């Protein structure tokens with residue numbers, strides 16, 4: 408009998424964190440590396456938010472708090488859901504955790520029994536299937552194709568639902584594709600879900616505020632109020648407020664579920680950091696105008712990156728609605744050889760050779776469940792992005 412838990416053998420370490428780590432190591436060894444692997448803003452946390460944290464320390468807000476969040480943060484979250492999403496929650500319908508990641512984890516651990524199925528559209532965020540597996544559930548991967556702009560069709564959703572489906576996991580704007588569903592596109596999915604009352608909806612709205620070209624963000628319980636009683640709406644401050652290191656995520660949903668998630672958290676991590684919670688209060692209640700200013704920068708980068716990648720031989724890069732990723736296809740590079748004689752058979756071969764030959768780090772599509780693609784994060788300086796895209800063009804041009 409082995410020492411480690413069997414459940415661990417079902418999962419793998421996060422491949423996106425692994426790419427960032429590899430890039431850091433190569434950089435430390437003196438290589439000129441540009442990393443397009445990170446899933447975090449290159450902007451700093453706004454000053455008013457930092458200041459709120461400093462004041463919280465000075466006030467002595469340094470003790471344990473209520474397990475699932477201080478009342479002040481819950482109220483800020485309630486206001487945010489009402490203001491941005493037209494959703495009404497009370498304090499006992501809101502939970503706060505150490506990042507959106509822990510919210511997702513708590514929700515799966517609190518609800519999945521062996522054999523319970525979770526429908527996950529691919530390409531997906533790397534952690535979803537592994538979290539489901541760790542909680543004893545069964546991920547059911549349903550592909551959303553490039554032809555459908557990486558958006559799940561209602562037919563594909565319908566076909567994936569079985570008696571054992573417990574959750575439909577929805578993520579818009581998406582990591583890794585940046586694709587975001589319009590009201591009508593989402594309504595087509597919620598219409599399907601209305602026909603299956605045993606299916607619950609977990610929506611990961613982490614990139615809500617990062618949308619471009621006047622795109623209107625919508626979330627399932629807003630588009631279909633009939634789903635409110637079985638929807639967990641997850642969000643967090645990491646992406647829009649440039650607060651990845653502070654580790655605050657939250658959700659609104661049905662009381663029984665929220666209570667169960669709190670119970671789980673009470674026996675694992677307890678409350679999220681008290682100081683970070685006060686910073687999140689300021690993030691949600693304070694000025695929001697820097698988000699639009701940051702989005703201008705992101706949009707310009709998205710347009711530049713998509714245009715330059717589309718000029719690279721063998722690459723097709725859609726222009727998505729949101730987040731800070733593009734997810735180009737490299738179908739035109741498969742089967743070709745690098746000048747060093749390596750054959751590109753998979754997208755992993757592509758990103759490995761790109762890192763070795765040109766010092767550009769990115770994550771291969773197989774990590775997100777769809778190949779042959781790779782994910783480019785444009786949450787990095789415009790100069791670095793331009794140089795990285797030039798290197799990718801040169802890399803592709805050298806393939807034979």
Ligand SMILES: Cc1ncc(COP(=O)(O)O)c(C=O)c1O
Nearest residue numbers: 446506507508532582643645656
């Ligand atoms: C789609 C998606 N959901 C959730 C998270 C988790 O965010 P955090 O735990 O920082 O709140 C991430 C982070 O990369 C993400 O991309």
